[in-house]
Amino acid sequence: MRKEVLISGFGGQGVVLSSGVLAQALMYRGYEVAATYSYGAAARLGVTRGEVIISDDWIDYPKVKRPDFWIVMNQASLNVLSKKYDIEQAVVLADSSMISFLDPIIGRAKEIFRIPASDLAEELGAKVSANMLMLGALLKVSGLSPLEDLERSIRELVKPEFIDVDIEAAKKGYELIEKEYVINQ
Amino acid sequence: MYFLASCLVRILGRSFPLKKEKKLMIGYDAVTDAAILAGCRFFAGYPITPATEIAERMAEKLPKSGGIFLQMEDELASINSLIGASWAGFKAMTATSGPGLSLMMEGLGYAVLSETPMVIVDVQRVGPSTGMVTYPSQGDVCQVRWGSHGDYSIIAIAPASVQDSFDYTIMAFNYAELYRTPVILLMDEVIAHLREPLIVREDVEIVKRKRPSMPPEEFMPFMPKPGEYVQREMPALGEGYKVIVESTMHDELGYRESESHEVGSRTIARLWNKIEKNVEKIAKEEFYFMEDAEIAVVSYGCPFRSAINAAKTARKEGINVGVVKMITIWPFHDSMIEKLAEKVKAIVVPEMNMSKIVREVARAAKGKAKVLGVPKLAGQMHTPEDILVAIRSVAR
Numbered sequence: 257m258r259k260e261v262l263i264s265g266f267g268g269q270g271v272v273l274s275s276g277v278l279a280q281a282l283m284y285r286g287y288e289v290a291a292t293y294s295y296g297a298a299a300r301l302g303v304t305r306g307e308v309i310i311s312d313d314w315i316d317y318p319k320v321k322r323p324d325f326w327i328v329m330n331q332a333s334l335n336v337l338s339k340k341y342d343i344e345q346a347v348v349l350a351d352s353s354m355i356s357f358l359d360p361i362i363g364r365a366k367e368i369f370r371i372p373a374s375d376l377a378e379e380l381g382a383k384v385s386a387n388m389l390m391l392g393a394l395l396k397v398s399g400l401s402p403l404e405d406l407e408r409s410i411r412e413l414v415k416p417e418f419i420d421v422d423i424e425a426a427k428k429g430y431e432l433i434e435k436e437y438v439i440n441q
Numbered sequence: 442m443y444f445l446a447s448c449l450v451r452i453l454g455r456s457f458p459l460k461k462e463k464k465l466m467i468g469y470d471a472v473t474d475a476a477i478l479a480g481c482r483f484f485a486g487y488p489i490t491p492a493t494e495i496a497e498r499m500a501e502k503l504p505k506s507g508g509i510f511l512q513m514e515d516e517l518a519s520i521n522s523l524i525g526a527s528w529a530g531f532k533a534m535t536a537t538s539g540p541g542l543s544l545m546m547e548g549l550g551y552a553v554l555s556e557t558p559m560v561i562v563d564v565q566r567v568g569p570s571t572g573m574v575t576y577p578s579q580g581d582v583c584q585v586r587w588g589s590h591g592d593y594s595i596i597a598i599a600p601a602s603v604q605d606s607f608d609y610t611i612m613a614f615n616y617a618e619l620y621r622t623p624v625i626l627l628m629d630e631v632i633a634h635l636r637e638p639l640i641v642r643e644d645v646e647i648v649k650r651k652r653p654s655m656p657p658e659e660f661m662p663f664m665p666k667p668g669e670y671v672q673r674e675m676p677a678l679g680e681g682y683k684v685i686v687e688s689t690m691h692d693e694l695g696y697r698e699s700e701s702h703e704v705g706s707r708t709i710a711r712l713w714n715k716i717e718k719n720v721e722k723i724a725k726e727e728f729y730f731m732e733d734a735e736i737a738v739v740s741y742g743c744p745f746r747s748a749i750n751a752a753k754t755a756r757k758e759g760i761n762v763g764v765v766k767m768i769t770i771w772p773f774h775d776s777m778i779e780k781l782a783e784k785v786k787a788i789v790v791p792e793m794n795m796s797k798i799v800r801e802v803a804r805a806a807k808g809k810a811k812v813l814g815v816p817k818l819a820g821q822m823h824t825p826e827d828i829l830v831a832i833r834s835v836a837r
Contacts, residue, residue, distance in 0.1 A: 279636050280465045291636040316749040
């Protein structure tokens with residue numbers, strides 16, 4: 257088993273952090289994990305990419321070849337990366353607060369979930385928790401790991417002042433995806 | 442600097458109680474944890490993407506371990522302060538990337554000639570010049586070997602995982618002491634920013650700084666024992682020994698000898714030989730699927746991982762491919778490559794540069810196997826497919 261998760265957005269949305277949090281949560285489950293990230297020269301904006309590989313065996317190539325899951329947090333990274341990757345087998349979780357134009361992936365991705373993550377996170381008190389809301393949703397959709405693992409990982413890796421709101425956001429993502437925000441292509 | 446360093450308490454090779462545990466760690470954290478475990482108590486550096494995180498972590502961790510962290514005004518000062526700290530008895534490290542490494546080249550030569558142990562971490566990014574600051578590369582592999590002027594040899598080690606980053610940092614510190622030389626840990630951005638499970642080993646061997654065994658009036662800091670190339674014993678400032686650290690050619694006592702062809706010849710030859718004549722002891726590599734291999738992929742750093750993936754696929758296609766992971770790049774292990782070339786019909790060398798180490802491989806293979814470089818430029822890690830294409834082309 258090898259599963260590939262791609263996370264993309266702009267610098268400042270917590271893409272790098274969320275790739276680490278996800279990898280750690282999945283390691284608790286006993287998976288082999290490898291997470292890398294790449295970013296541009298700018299501290300804010302630009303396209304930032306996190307890549308998390310999950311496997312039963314030692315992971316040789318630590319980068320995404322064909323994503324199984326893609327959390328996409330902004331329009332620019334959707335436009336750029338949809339051209340770079342074969343997304344035929346990808347389940348896409350798109351932050352619809354930030355993305356209005358899904359045409360580049362409609363009809364190509366296996367499945368698309370539109371989740372207004374940034375708006376929902378803002379309602380919870382911190383727009384930057386949108387990344388954790390998406391991770392909650394990912395765990396629900398993928399069945400890779402229960403929510404407790406994510407909570408534990410957040411407690412270990414996130415700055416103290418964001419732990420509570422991040423956990424709340426993760427729970428919201430986990431619960432909501434079954435309810436009103438599921439819109440398949 | 443010398444004064445400051447010599448005034449502070451030295452804590453060298455302190456052993457840590459270690460539990461064997463698996464934890465998710467990022468490459469640069471593995472380097473800093475291993476450095477402190479290896480006895481590093483002095484770090485001086487100047488921030489540069491993508492090596493800044495190492496300085497940040499050292500700033501946080503070193504003082505808690507009784508060490509000193511200094512942010513210097515530039516890379517020239519950084520490497521020179523390492524020379525001072527090392528002669529004050531500290532195990533010392535710096536971390537930089539391409540442009541900073543270029544600035545350190547003069548200081549590197551100083552450390553070579555003054556036989557000063559130190560570890561320089563180079564997190565390689567795309568050059569030339571400022572280049573592509575956040576993207577990985579292996580463009581500095583030849584610079585670390587040949588970049589400073591004059592004749593010398595050096596040790597360079599390339600990690601290909603987070604576990605390697607931990608283990609090889611300790612190796613780098615040990616080699617620095619064993620051969621009294623600067624050692625370069627040649628990382629690339631992919632490995633520095635990779636998160637992976639790390640097993641903190643209990644059985645780490647740490648080489649401590651060797652103190653002079655003779656009284657000050659008899660001790661010669663640059664005089665190896667008969668039949669050896671390295672004087673392992675090294676005094677520290679303030680212990681009563683003469684500490685003459687001279688960047689001009691010097692004799693075995695450290696006294697300047699800038700006009701003696703005889704002293705110069707013998708010193709230069711010894712600096713070269715202490716690395717090159719010990720190549721069989723220094724050089725390390727790992728072999729994967731080599732038993733029945735007809736084609737070998739010789740790799741180092743992150744392309745090794747793509748090579749393993751490519752070899753697995755090639756084997757499914759019926760091509761018997763093995764992979765060699767070069768742990769040390771310098772000194773170059775000619776005899777290993779020659780033996781390999783006698784066994785396989787072709788050697789593929791993927792590198793994230795225009796093809797540099799492939800020239801060394803071709804030289805050492807002495808025409809006994811076909812050698813093919815697979816360059817990958819501008820901050821891209823080889824995909825397994827990139828290497829597979831090369832494997833298929835030589836398999837025909």
